[in-house]
Amino acid sequence: MSARAPAAWLAVPGALDAPTGGYAYARRVLRAAGGLLGHLPLPGGFPDPSPAQIEGALKALSLARGPVAIDGLALGVLPAEGVAALAGPVIGLLHHPLGLETGLEPARARALLQSEGAALRACAAVVTTSAATARAAAELFALDPARVHVAPPGLARAAPARGAEPGAPRLILGVGALTPRKGWDVLLRALAALGPGAWRCAIVGAHDRDPAEAARLRALIAQLGLEERATLTGALDAPALERMFARADIFCLPSRYEGYGMAAAEAMMRALPVVATHAVREAAPPGAALLVPPDDPEALADALALLLSRPEARRRLAQAARAHAMTLPDWDETARRILRVVRDVRGAPSAAARA
Missing domain, CATH: 3.40.50.2000 (Glycogen Phosphorylase B;)
Incomplete structure (x- = not known):
């Protein structure tokens, strides 16, 4: 200073x-x-x-x-x-x-x-x-x-994500505190609708902002039978979060409301295809991300299924995400x-x- x-x-x-x-x-x-x-x-x-x-x-x-x-x-x-x-x-x-x-x-x-x-x-x-x-x-x-x-x-410059190793399950990554506004319950219901497939999900975010919501999400994971596929990691320090971004294949931010959506922009800088809600459209506009209405697990599941099943769609959206991120201040x-x-x-x- x-x-x-x-x-x-x-x-x-x-x-x-x-x-x-x-x-x-x-x-x-x-x-x-x-x-x-x-x-x-x-x-x-x-x-x-x-x-x-x-x-x-x-x-x-x-x-x-x-x-x-x-x-x-x-x-x-x-x-x-x-x-x-x-x-x-x-x-x-x-x-x-x-x-x-x-x-x-x-x-x-x-x-x-x-x-x-x-x-x-x-x-x-x-x-x-x-x-x-x-x-x-x-x-x-x-x-x-x-x-x-x-x-x-x-938005700081960052290297593109490497993604999962060949043959490993695709990682769907979400980043944000475990609060109702972030819509993680909607993501979990969307994941349950995906059914079998080579994917897993990690939600990175502090549990202590709303302990009751964190408990509800843990109960929902058990209720939906997602214990082997969906993980609530808690908050991670910067190096650990960077490693998580590097291993991800798809980024998801299902917010009900956002002032901006910093985590989505950071994912786009790492050339991750982003699935988000219209609440995040300022950080992740249409064309650079797949946007769905808030509180719509069916639409969210459809968008995730599209990217999981079509590598070319993932690649195109990743390129669009990275190109948009490079224009941000x-x-x-x-x-x-x-x-x-x-x-x-x-x-x-x-x-x-x-x-």
């Missing part, structure tokens, strides 16, 4: 090395910014913090000098009046609205959307990780579209976009001064 003071701070709750896409985004942006963004740790517990964790977060934020970008996992549940009282301009970093998370009770979803909207309106600017999220945020939260900016996840570009927003708001008054 540079010896000089950062141009702005990126405030992230909990452990920065947590194995999720949002934390990976923060880590890589901080690295790419080369010291122009400083890491401001906030207490863990978000998006369900205790009063003490909220107090600790606001105290940490109050000590920051200059602009501060607050990760949406924390921002969405911080009191808007506390955000507005901060001395410097605030940038909201929004991966996707918290209130749109799958499986929330309606009252909880409404409360999160109300809280998040109030906090975002107290920000000098908002940075989203996709154009779709930018549009949704402007509409859901009545934000001025001119204050909403897009800094999509970067790298992390340096993502950091530049955020730093442009920092530059634009640096002289802006705080929310308290604007009031």
